Amino acid sequence: MNITPLPPAKEPTGLGRLPVARWFLVIGVIAGVVLLTGIVVAMMMSSRARELAKAPAVEVQLARLNVALIVLFAAMLVFVAALAFIIRYAVLKPVDQLAQQVRTVAAGDFDHTLHVDRPAELAELSSHIDSMRGRIVSAWRAAADQAEELRRSNGELEQFAYVASHDLQEPLRKVASFTQMLEQRYGSQLDDRAKQYMHYSVDGAKRMQLLINDLLDFSRVGRITGEKSVVESGAALDAALENLSGTIEDTEATVTRDELPKVRGNRLQLTQLFQNLIENAVKFRSEAAPRVHIGVRRSGDMWEFSCADNGIGVEPKYADRIFLIFQRLHPRDVYPGTGIGLALCRKIVEYHGGQLWLDGGAESQGATFRWTLPAAGDDDE
Ligand SMILES: Nc1ncnc2c1ncn2[C@@H]1O[C@H](COP(=O)(O)OP(=O)(O)OP(=O)(O)O)[C@@H](O)[C@H]1O
Numbered sequence: 550m551n552i553t554p555l556p557p558a559k560e561p562t563g564l565g566r567l568p569v570a571r572w573f574l575v576i577g578v579i580a581g582v583v584l585l586t587g588i589v590v591a592m593m594m595s596s597r598a599r600e601l602a603k604a605p606a607v608e609v610q611l612a613r614l615n616v617a618l619i620v621l622f623a624a625m626l627v628f629v630a631a632l633a634f635i636i637r638y639a640v641l642k643p644v645d646q647l648a649q650q651v652r653t654v655a656a657g658d659f660d661h662t663l664h665v666d667r668p669a670e671l672a673e674l675s676s677h678i679d680s681m682r683g684r685i686v687s688a689w690r691a692a693a694d695q696a697e698e699l700r701r702s703n704g705e706l707e708q709f710a711y712v713a714s715h716d717l718q719e720p721l722r723k724v725a726s727f728t729q730m731l732e733q734r735y736g737s738q739l740d741d742r743a744k745q746y747m748h749y750s751v752d753g754a755k756r757m758q759l760l761i762n763d764l765l766d767f768s769r770v771g772r773i774t775g776e777k778s779v780v781e782s783g784a785a786l787d788a789a790l791e792n793l794s795g796t797i798e799d800t801e802a803t804v805t806r807d808e809l810p811k812v813r814g815n816r817l818q819l820t821q822l823f824q825n826l827i828e829n830a831v832k833f834r835s836e837a838a839p840r841v842h843i844g845v846r847r848s849g850d851m852w853e854f855s856c857a858d859n860g861i862g863v864e865p866k867y868a869d870r871i872f873l874i875f876q877r878l879h880p881r882d883v884y885p886g887t888g889i890g891l892a893l894c895r896k897i898v899e900y901h902g903g904q905l906w907l908d909g910g911a912e913s914q915g916a917t918f919r920w921t922l923p924a925a926g927d928d929d930e
C-alpha cells in the first residue's frame with residue numbers, strides 16, 4: 550500500500566525540548582544533594598550539641614538521632630531508586646515503544662499495528678490510536694478502490710461516447726442526404742402533408758448530426774489534443790473573440806477584460822472555454838446590448854477567472870442542472886443550441902485541475918460564471 554509518508558514531526562521548543570528522563574534526573578540529583586546536605590548539617594549540629602552538653606543521656610539521644618538520620622537517608626535512596634525503576638520501566642520505556650511504532654506508521658508503513666501492553670493508560674491510548682489507524686486505512690483503501698473504479702468506468706464511458714458518436718455519423722449522414730434527395734427529386738409529386746413529414750425528417754436528422762458532433766467534441770477533451778503548456782490566457786481569449794467576431798458585431802456586444810495571466814493549460818481547449826462562455830453571454834442577452842466582462846484574481850496557486858454578463862441570468866435553482874450534458878432551460882426556437890456548451894466547459898476546466906461554477910451571489914444582474922485554472926509557475930517559463 551502506498552500513501553505518501555507524513556512530514557517529519559515538529560520540533561518542540563523551549564524547555565519542552567528536554568526529554569522527561571532528563572527532567573527526572575535533574576530533579577532527583579537536586580533533591581539528593583539537598584537531602585544529603587541537610588543530613589550532614591544535622592549531624593554536625595548534633596556532634597556540636599554533644600560537645601556542649603557532655604551528659605550521657607543527651608549523648609544517647611544524639612546517637613539515636615544520628616542512626617535515625619542515616620536510616621532516613623538510606624530509605625530515601627531506596628525510595629528514589631525504586632521510583633527511577635518504576636518510571637523507567639512503567640512510563641519511559643512504553644512511551645518510547647509507542648513513539649517508535651508511531652514513527653514507523655508515519656514513515657509510510659500504514660499496516661504496522663500499534664500495541665503497548667502496559668501501563669493501563671498507554672495500553673488504552675495505543676489501542677485507540679491503532680483502531681483509528683485501522684479505520685483511516687480501510688476508508689482510504691475503499692476510496693482508492695472507488696477512485697480506480699470511477700477512472701475505469703469514466704474511461705469506458707468516454708470510449709463508448711466516442712465510438713457511438715463516431716460510428717453513428719455515417720448512417721445518419723446517409724439518412725439525412727437521401728431524405729434531402731427524396732425531397733428535391735420527388736418534392737413536386739408530394740402533397741403538403743408528405744412535404745411537412747419530409748421536412749421534419751430532414752430537420753430531425755440534422756439536429757441529430759449536431760448532437761453527435763457535440764458529443765464527439767465532448768468525448769475528445771483530454772483524450773485527443775490534451776497537451777498542456779504555458780498559455781497566455783489573453784491570447785486564448787483573443788482567438789475566441791476572433792471566432793465569435795460575426796456574432797459580436799451583429800449583436801453590438803462589448804467584451805472587456807482585466808489583464809489576463811499566463812496559465813498551464815491547453816491553448817485550444819482554453820479558447821473553446823472562453824468561446825462557449827462568451828457565446829452564451831451574448832446568446833442569452835436581455836433587451837440591452839450585451840456587455841461581457843472577463844475578470845481574474847489570484848487564489849493560492851490558481852487563477853480564478855470570471856465571465857459576467859448583463860443578460861437574462863440563470864435562476865439559482867438551475868445552477869447545477871445547466872452543467873449537465875444536453876440540459877437546457879429554454880426551448881430551441883427561442884434560443885438555439887444543443888446544451889453541450891457548459892458541460893464541455895466544465896470538462897475542460899476539470900481536465901486542467903480546476904472548477905467551474907455559476908456564481909449565485911454575484912451582484913451583476915445577468916449571469917456570472919467562475920472557474921479556476923492552475924497558474925504557470927516561474928519554472929514553467
Ligand atoms: N450566460 C448565460 N445567461 C443565461 N443563461 C445561461 C447562460 N449560459 C448558460 N445558460 C443556460 O444554461 C443552459 C446550458 O448552456 P449550454 O451552453 O450548455 O447550452 P446552450 O448554449 O443552450 O447550447 P450550446 O452551448 O450547445 O450551443 C442554456 O440553455 C441556458 O439556459
Ligand SMILES: [Mg+2]
Pocket residue numbers: 825828829886889890891
Ligand atoms: Mg452554449
